[in-house]
Amino acid sequence: KSSSNAVAPPPATRRYPTVKFRSYQSRKRILITGGTGFVGSHLTDKLMLDGHEVVVLDNQFTGRRRNVEHWIGHPNFELVHHDIVNPYLVEVDQVYHLASPASPPHYMYNPVKTIKTNTLGTINMLGLARRVKATMLLASTSEVYGDPEVHPQPETYWGHVNPIGPRSCYDEGKRVAESLMVAYHKQEKVDIRIARIFNTFGPRMHMNDGRVVSNFILQALQNKSITIYGAGNQTRSFQYVDDLVDGLIALMNSNVTIPVNLGNPEEHTISDFAVIIRDLVGSKSEIVNKPKQTDDPQQRKPDITRAGELLGWKPKVSMKDGLKKTIEFFRKELQNEKKEIEE
Ligand code: NAD
C-alpha cells in the first residue's frame, strides 16, 4: 500500500485553507502543467491562497495527487489528468509550464518521452498560449549550461552540453524548449518568460526522487550509508522551494522576456553537503563513494544579478533552515510509511 494513494474525504466534509478574496477583475485563471509535482504543488498553494483560479494539468508520472489533495473540490481549483504530449485547450490568462521529469533517474528512465515532453509538450502549451493570448512561463534549468566552463553562470553564458550524453534528453530538451519560446515570441507574439532554475529542494520531494537532497536525508534518517557519486568535489548551490516559487511569480508578473536565473548562490561541494546533512539529522551514517556519473557537471552556482536588477528578487531562506524543514518532512514520511506497513 502506498501513502500516495490516500483518498481525500468527500468534499462536503472538507475544510479548505482560507484563500484571499479577489474581485473578478483582479482574479486570474492560471494553468500549471506539472502542478502535482514537487515545485508545481507549492506554486499551486501560493496562487490558490492568493485568490486565483488554478487548473493543474499532470500525467502523474512523478507527481502525486496527494500533493494538491487539500484543494480538490475547491471551486477555484481543477485537477486534470492529461499528458502534455497531446494538445489541450483551456481559457487561461497565464501558463506556468513545469511538466517534465526533473531528477536524473526520472528523466533518464524514458529519454524519448523526456524529449517528447519538452519539445512536443512545449509546442502544445505555446499553441495554447497563442490561441488564448496567455503569458507563458517555461521552467527551464541550469542544466542548459551543461558542465559549465564559466563560474558562476550568468544568463549570457551559452553552456557546455554533450548532445549525445545520458543527460542530453533533458538538457537538450530544455534548450529546444527555450528556442521554441523565443521563436513563438518573435514569430507569433506570444508573451514569454524563461526561468532558469537551479537545484531546488523542500518538502514534497518524492521519496524515490533520486536527487542528492532527498537521497542524503533519507539515508541519514535511516542510518544507511550516504552515497557520494565520484570524489564529491563537484559543487551545487541549493535553493529552498519557497524562494523559487516567489521568483517564478515575480518573473511571471514582470515584463521580462529574456531568461532569468533563479537559484541560491550558496555553493557547497557534495562531500561537505553530506556532512552538513548528517550533522543536521544527528545520524550515524557512514559516507561512502560510489562511481562517478557520466557527464556530471563539476561546478554550479547561479549569478543572480539579473533577477535582482529586473525583479528585485533574491533568496531569503538559508540552506540550513530549508534543510531543517525538509528533514522534518522526510521524518514524517518515513513514520507514515512505517505505520502503513504495520496496518
Ligand atoms: P517533479 O518531477 O516533481 O514534477 C514534474 C511534474 O511534471 C510531475 O508532476 C510529473 O508528473 C509532470 N509531468 C512529467 N511529464 C509530463 C507529461 N508528459 N504530461 C503532463 N505532466 C507531466 O519535478 P520538479 O522538481 O517539481 O520540477 C518541476 C519543473 O522545474 C520541471 O520542468 C523541471 O525541469 C524544472 N526544474 C526543477 C529543478 C529542481 O531542482 N526541482 C531544477 C531545474 C528545473
Ligand code: UDP
Ligand atoms: N549525487 C550524489 N549522491 C546521490 C545523488 C546525487 O553524490 O545519491 C550527486 C550527483 O552526482 C551530482 C549532485 O549530487 O553531482 C547533484 O545531483 P542531483 O541529482 O541532485 O542534481 P543535478 O545533478 O541534476 O544537479
